Amino acid sequence: MPDLIFDVQNVSFAYEEGGPLAVRSLSLQVPKGAFYAVLGQNGSGKSTLAKLMNGLYLPTEGSVSVCGMDTKDEKHTWDIRCRAGMVFQNPDNQLVATIVREDVAFGLENIGVPTEEMPGRIEQALRDVGMTEYAERAPHLLSGGQKQRVAIAGVLAMRPEAILFDESTAMLDPQGRREVLSAVKRLNRELGLTVIWITHFMEEAVDCDKVFVMHSGEIALSGTPREVFAREEALRALRLDVPPMAHLAQTLREAGMPVQDVLTVEDMVREAKRLCR
């Protein structure tokens, strides 16, 4: 494959030498423009995987390459982090500056973008996440969802190929979660940004391209959302819930109703209409 953004080959990772493996011989290929979701319980290694994918952690075994560059190669470290940006879980702990536009500028300053080029890039990035009118605000006065969008803008301004979202919605209220997810989906669709969406909310994964379910450092299930969420038993065994509509469909099937392929409310409406006909 020519346009591979991430190539994770047989990676194992332990936090301490000889300690338990947080990720075990895991392989994962992510093509350009993909929207992949990684699901899993706390401690399943999904966060560790994300940090392996932009060189914040280096694999104990195996190799990770980003746009063809090995994360172990020190001279590529900053280049890799430019291509593969990351948005973290806690919206408060990743904004550095006291004014939104200066925070967006932070990454640009770090990689030495000329001063004249910055305002344009910042404006573009803020527009892409719909935060233009907040450019001069102080971050601590924004809502959680807004802070996360500022964090996304900070990464976008660096013109990355991909963004890794490490449970970026976990600390947000439902409103903020919707806000952030829909912004990310739009970026994926319109800018062709590659997205790795790590979450423990099943329903956030329903319309991505591929789902990977992690369990104790390994990929336990993978496939399209429809394939994965159809395996309710297997998911339950991993202590994960299927999205509510998939569960409803399963229950209906058990009761003898032939509903198929249901993940979202829209799917259910379509199936109900079909069956009522």
Added chain:
Amino acid sequence: MFDNITLGQYYPAQSVVHALDPRMKICLLVLSIVAIFLAGNLLAFVPVMAFLALACKMSRVPVKLLIRGLKPLRFILVFTFLLNLFFLQGETPLLNLGFAVIKKEALILSVHYALRLVLLVLFSSLLTLTTAPVTLTDGLERLLSPLRVIHFPAHEMAMMMTIALRFIPTLLEEADKIMKAQTARGADFESGNLIKRAKAMVPLLVPLFVSAFRRAGDLAMAMEARCYHGGEGRTRLRVLKMAKNDYLALGAMGLLIACVVLLSRVY
């Protein structure tokens, strides 16, 4: 409880003084301190005070706000003034209070010292009133950056100050939350003597510290993910540039120092 902690004392306004380059303002503050210490007699303070009054007028900062900067110092001011008044040596008796005699020379010197202190505080207040903390940090970084030659971490210091400014409101909010949680569980922060109240702060400070360290860890990781690797090769969004007004202000300060020296010599 934490409502009354304001972040610095910046007074936002559109004025010539606000628009001055922060580097120049810091230099001007240093020079004004020089002027204050060069003043050899009370008369020499007159141009200094006139300069301050003019700067205050031009900055559109209310005089009241400027004077308020003296409030925390009022005890020290009165105390040192009285101490100087009673204990400084002099020859011409001015007033006999029975237990002590106030000398004319002592009075003049006490007023001189007190005035010096007042002016020092007022000049620095004017700087912080007219310069946003972030701008001030920027100016300091730029001013101190030549010291990198002797390994002085100018950039790191400025970065620390920026982060501190960014996190003060966040940590205050958190402290408030922890306080409410502890109050709900029966903690009492308001009553008792000073020692008792200080002890009551422990269940507030421990979780606050723990969380501050966790935040620091997260932030370091986030900064690394955004390619932060120190001050080397870093460009800046805001570039400071000296303008005509900056040099005019410097000239005015030069004149002030000349005046002060002259007046100190003549009398």
